[in-house]
Amino acid sequence: SMDFIKNMITGTSQADCAVLIVAAGTGEFEAGISKNGQTREHALLAFTLGVKQLIVGVNKMDSTEPPYSENRFEEIKKEVSSYIKKIGxxxxxxxxxxxxxxxxxxxxxxxxxxxxxxxxxxxxxxxxAEGL
Known part of the structure; x- marks a missing residue:
């Protein structure tokens, strides 16, 4: 909604770091990363507002096939990487x-x-830099 975007712009413009949460579930991730998906919109907004540091949380790993699938995580990491690279x-x-x-x-x-x-x-x- 427009209200959400407005609030996001207000909060994000002061942020040093953005945490982008993407859903790992079958179909759910694909919907978010599709042409008009929210994942794309939020990543683009963060970059446009000057947030330099990005962290991606790949959520709902319990709902992958099989649950907690490393392959699914790597597939999502690859997709998101290629999209955020295009943004900058x-x-x-x-x-x-x-x-x-x-x-x-x-x-x-x-x-x-x-x-x-x-x-x-x-x-x-x-x-x-590394961490757990």
Missing amino acids: YNPTAVAFVPISGWHGDNMLEPSTKMPWFKGWMVERKEGK
């Missing part, structure tokens, strides 16, 4: 984290359900 973000400087807000996976501490995720690493001018 450098994907190697963006942290991607697989999460499940509902179950709390990787929200506060590393999830046992995704042992394949060894933390994130980004490359910036100042050098490499």
Whole structure:
């Protein structure tokens, strides 16, 4: 809605960092990244408003096929990277984290359900940064 966009512009224009949440569920991610999808709109808005640092939370990892699928995470990471690169973000400087807000996976501490995720690493001018 326009109200949401207005509020987002107000809040985002003062932000140093944006967290883009994308849904990993089948069909859900595709809808968000499609031509008029919200994922695209929000990423573009953040960049346009000058937010330099982006973090991508790949949410609903519990609803992938099979649940907590590394392949699905990598597929989404690839898609989102190629889109945000077109906007102007450098994907190697963006942290991607697989999460499940509902179950709390990787929200506060590393999830046992995704042992394949060894933390994130980004490359910036100042050098490499990493975390869990």
